[in-house]
Amino acid sequence: MKGLFKSKPRTPVELVQHLRHLLPYTSPNHAERKTKRQEKICELRKVILEMRTVLYGGDTREPTEEACVKLTLEFYKEDTFRVLIASLPNLDPGTRQDVTHVISNLQRQRVNGRCIASEYLESNIDILAKLLPGCDDSELALSYGAILRDCIRHQVAAKYILESDYIKTFFRYIQDPSYDISSDATDTFRELLTRHKSTVAEFLSKNYDWFFKEYNSLMESPNYITRRNAVKLLGTMLLDRSNTSVMVRYVCSVENMRILMNLLRDSHKSIQVEAFHVFKLFPANKKKPPEIVNVLVANRSKLIRFFSDFNLEKADEQFESDKAEVVKEIATLELKGQPSSTLNGSSLL
Template identity: 35%
Template sequence: MSFSFFKALRPKTPQEVARSIKESLMALDTKTVVEVKALEKALEEVEKNFAAMRTLLSGDGESEPNLEQISQLVEEICREDVLTLLIHKLPILGWEARKDLVHCWSILLKQKVESNYCCVEYIEQHFELLDFLVVCYDNKEIALSTGIMLRDCIKFPTLAQYILESASFVLFFKFVELPNFDVASDAFSTFKDLLTKHANVVSEFLNAHYDEFFDLYEKLLMSPNYVTRRQSLKLLSEILLESPNTQIMRRYILEVRYLKVMMTLLRVFVANPNKPREVKIILAKNKEKLLELLQNLSPGKGSEDEELEEEKEFIMKEIGKISV
């Protein structure tokens, strides 16, 4: 009697893992997707191959991953255009496969091959992959997975810069207000990373697209959604207070329309008859400073300035009434 079937199977080489992933993803073609049984079988194969990739990249819990094998896998994945398939087939993948892919994604991006970020360089040559990931926020089934992958990409300045400059960037102003709270929150996290992770890149972008950006941002500050207003105001202060954005800040604070936005937001807080105790405490604590700041605002003589003067007087009156 032969006991050879008890013998452990030889682990796949990195090249074999990459090839198996490519073949299983390519099997998810239009014909396969239409046939339920064929799709189930193909997805099982993808899931098995992703698990093998995860083990190779992270180890099996008993032994550490082999760095040389990881480099070989990364090189093969880029050479065989597997990275493109990983992203484009994402909407079809099952939950377990997506989970393994998200886990592997950050590891893949960090790996250096011949002193270069191979996967990052690949994406730099295929920027449309980033556009695809951004648009995936419209698919709530995969939005949280692609959001994590996008934030991993944004850690690299060249990839963040591309998204900022791309036509898909403006979609974030829609995504952060999607009706699905989890997806909207995730989109805002990605939006924030884009605007805060690389100060010099962001400064160049804002200088080049000042009017377009702040026109869109004003809508977030005036959103009927309280969470959106609060998050957007906090993020705005972070952006404007970054040292490379000093000129942007000076330009912003000179514009009457943006002062009106801030006055409106302040009015919302001070005029609310049902202010939470925490808000009352903050306003009371800063009462004198706020009154002094408002007193020093010097409107001009236009109709808009007259409106601002009336708004200022109303807010000062309301702040004066605040006590804890």
């Protein structure tokens, strides 16, 4: 008899509609009494789990395209996304994690070839201003950062952040003492600067001076993880064909080369290796400015001696070939103009 009165499962559309009904109860200032509010929040957790099952499937069923489409279309109606984001701080960590999984899936859903999430963000781009400050909150950074990276999958979102002052805040987030904040910000920063190549190339070209001034501060950070991540990402950016003009400009700077030469003698081998992949671009540049040539010549003997002892733990033919080319190029350089003394701070010991 008990089974006869079992409630009928909600449809995908009804799930989202019920979610919208429950979200206001997450506010600590809601007029409902505390006990009733807790009941509603508990119900909300169950709704989020049901939505996750619709999108990902469960123990007894696989997700169906029809159900996912209906849930997606309803979710991006009536600003459900915005209200859900605003409610995240009032949810427990477990529920926040389920929310990020749901949103991640919804960001990828396509309906008749259309990316509904991208269309929504284009019309509601200001929602990113709600997400970005959350990246500076140690309790919320993992959730907000994960959702933000899913938004950055869409070019409209990445372009908005790169063209706003928000991009400058990442240099602060990355160096935050909180590991959760710094590591999550690093992941988002990397996504911003690698996913949409044409947008990134345009951004770097237009903002070269201030961007690389800030970026070089990451390369010289006293924090090992910050230095390692920065030099690795730099290599990824400069070696990307879409950033060729930026790379050429970068390797014509003596100051940039000084930083890379110092990183070559870092106490951590992983940083030395990543620094080498960027440093090799300086001697390889066929249009090296005289000051670059003169510094390389002044440091020639120390550089050649350094590279003769610079080896990887495992044999790597490409690494050895690149190293041989660098040594060959440096060995054949001749001073240009006025002889240059060793550049201060860049002498290899």
